[in-house]
Amino acid sequence: MSEQAKFLDGSLFRHVSVMSLTASVGLMAVFLVDFVDMIFISMLGKSELAAAVGYAGAILFFTTSFGIGMAIAAGALVARALGAGDGELARRRATTAMLWGIAFGTVFAALVWVNLAPIAGLVGASGETLDLAVLYLSIIIPSMPILLIGIVGSAILRAHGAAQKAMWVTLIGGAINAVLDPILIFGLDLELVGAALASVAARFGIAATALYFIFRDHGGLGRPRASDLLGDFRPIAAIAAPAILTQLATPIGQAYVTRSMAEFGEAAVAGMAIVARITPVAFGVLFALSGAVGPIIGQNYGAGRHDRVREAFRDALIFCAVVVVLVSGALFALREPIAWLFEAEGVTRSLIFLFCGPLALMFFFNGVIFVGNAAFNNLGHPFWSTLINWGRHTLGTIPFVIAGATLFGAPGVLIGQAAGGVLFGALAWGLARRVMARAVETPAAPAEPFDRQARLFQLFHHRR
Numbered sequence: 001m002s003e004q005a006k007f008l009d010g011s012l013f014r015h016v017s018v019m020s021l022t023a024s025v026g027l028m029a030v031f032l033v034d035f036v037d038m039i040f041i042s043m044l045g046k047s048e049l050a051a052a053v054g055y056a057g058a059i060l061f062f063t064t065s066f067g068i069g070m071a072i073a074a075g076a077l078v079a080r081a082l083g084a085g086d087g088e089l090a091r092r093r094a095t096t097a098m099l100w101g102i103a104f105g106t107v108f109a110a111l112v113w114v115n116l117a118p119i120a121g122l123v124g125a126s127g128e129t130l131d132l133a134v135l136y137l138s139i140i141i142p143s144m145p146i147l148l149i150g151i152v153g154s155a156i157l158r159a160h161g162a163a164q165k166a167m168w169v170t171l172i173g174g175a176i177n178a179v180l181d182p183i184l185i186f187g188l189d190l191e192l193v194g195a196a197l198a199s200v201a202a203r204f205g206i207a208a209t210a211l212y213f214i215f216r217d218h219g220g221l222g223r224p225r226a227s228d229l230l231g232d233f234r235p236i237a238a239i240a241a242p243a244i245l246t247q248l249a250t251p252i253g254q255a256y257v258t259r260s261m262a263e264f265g266e267a268a269v270a271g272m273a274i275v276a277r278i279t280p281v282a283f284g285v286l287f288a289l290s291g292a293v294g295p296i297i298g299q300n301y302g303a304g305r306h307d308r309v310r311e312a313f314r315d316a317l318i319f320c321a322v323v324v325v326l327v328s329g330a331l332f333a334l335r336e337p338i339a340w341l342f343e344a345e346g347v348t349r350s351l352i353f354l355f356c357g358p359l360a361l362m363f364f365f366n367g368v369i370f371v372g373n374a375a376f377n378n379l380g381h382p383f384w385s386t387l388i389n390w391g392r393h394t395l396g397t398i399p400f401v402i403a404g405a406t407l408f409g410a411p412g413v414l415i416g417q418a419a420g421g422v423l424f425g426a427l428a429w430g431l432a433r434r435v436m437a438r439a440v441e442t443p444a445a446p447a448e449p450f451d452r453q454a455r456l457f458q459l460f461h462h463r464r
Contacts, residue, residue, distance in 0.1 A: 007161060007295065008305060016312065018163055019163045019292035020319065051273065052129050059133075067105060069240055070097065073243055075155035075156065076298050078094050079295040080301065081093060083303045084302045091220075096224070097152060102148060105148040106145045113137075113141045122255065135196075147206065151206075156210075157213055158292065158295050159298070160295075165213040172209045181194070242386040253392070257417050267348050271344065275351055278331075286320060295378075317368065320370075324363055324364040331357075335352065347410050362421060365422050366421050366425065369425050375436065376435060388431070392421060
């Protein structure tokens with residue numbers, strides 16, 4: 001399989017914009033379905049159902065983050081191999097990353113599934129709400145390996161520059177979910193179970209679509225050989241291990257926020273759950289930004305084009321700022337209709353208005369972290385992503401949330417969470433600039449594990 005790396009020529013701002021916008025269309029389709037799910041659940045008139053979805057969402061975020069970590073490894077390795085002109089290595093890395101992801105994802109899903117009640121209890125669920133959250137999750141969690149195929153497959157497509165195909169992967173999944181939701185929730189009167197079954201069906205659609213495009217247009221996946229699986233384990237793990245740790249920081253931080261909000265009652269948790277559904281719909285472009293800019297940086301780094309690496313990083317930040325300003329203005333203008341849509345009152349309404357006001361502008365700093373993580377993961381320093389994300393969701397969350405809740409009550413939880421992002425967004429910006437400067441002195445080697453972090457992992461693995 002010989003294929004020209006797509007991002008070595010042309011306008012980088014255009015590449016960033018096209019990759020982000022197309023990737024976000026698919027992502028936003030899935031997030032929009034989650035948003036509609038919450039509307040449907042709210043229409044049932046049972047506050048414990050909306051709260052159960054909020055608790056379950058924090059746990060699903062946790063499990064999905066594992067798949068995103070594996071996808072980062074697959075995308076980075078495939079992009080670097082393509083940038084260096086080694087299409088056969090790109091195909092092999094796509095195959096082994098997919099298989100290792102499925103294997104570890106299955107084990108991870110099994111561990112979560114057998115511990116659902118304790119995990120849901122840790123994020124604050126109790127009584128009937130706990131039972132409903134566990135019921136919902138017990139249906140969805142076993143399909144995690146299927147979702148992982150779709151997530152890793154999308155990353156492989158983006159590494160090839162196939163932004164539109166990656167978009168269709170999630171668009172089709174969202175369409176399946178959107179069609180089945182009203183049928184199962186209302187038509188068959190399955191309520192929460194119907195929403196869960198629709199999500200499982202969507203995951204199968206996402207996986208099938210990703211594999212279809214990979215096999216049709218990009219050489220497919222190779223026949224797995226034991227030597228390839230063992231040989232590629234270290235370079236994959238050198239990126240995937242810190243990337244998974246990086247991704248897990250976000251849901252763990254969100255779980256703490258959910259638990260803190262639970263102290264103010266189910267109406268506050270329901271408000272937070274609504275905000276959690278609005279956020280990815282509104283800022284889906286920024287959620288897609290890290291995965292979109294990663295292959296652009298990876299291909300140019302693999303080709304030794306360090307000037308374009310720096311330009312891609314700068315253009316991604318400019319793109320981020322433009323998106324935040326436009327979306328924040330739209331949210332402010334629509335805050336009344338959004339609150340009406342969810343029939344929100346009291347503290348639930350206050351939280352929606354708060355997010356659709358000044359807090360939306362603060363999302364720029366999350367965007368900086370997303371772009372910084374893309375640079376770290378594709379320039380051979382994935383552990384910086386781990387440190388930034390864990391710092392942001394521990395030191396940048398817990399003390400700020402405690403202070404905010406003490407001063408302002410339930411709204412203070414969201415205020416504190418947003419305030420912590422400013423500090424770590426600035427830190428990610430500075431560290432990324434340092435990593436790009438050092439990358440000039442460290443030539444990319446796509447056939448080998450990533451530099452210092454990979455050697456540390458190999459040493460640890462050998463001693464074990």
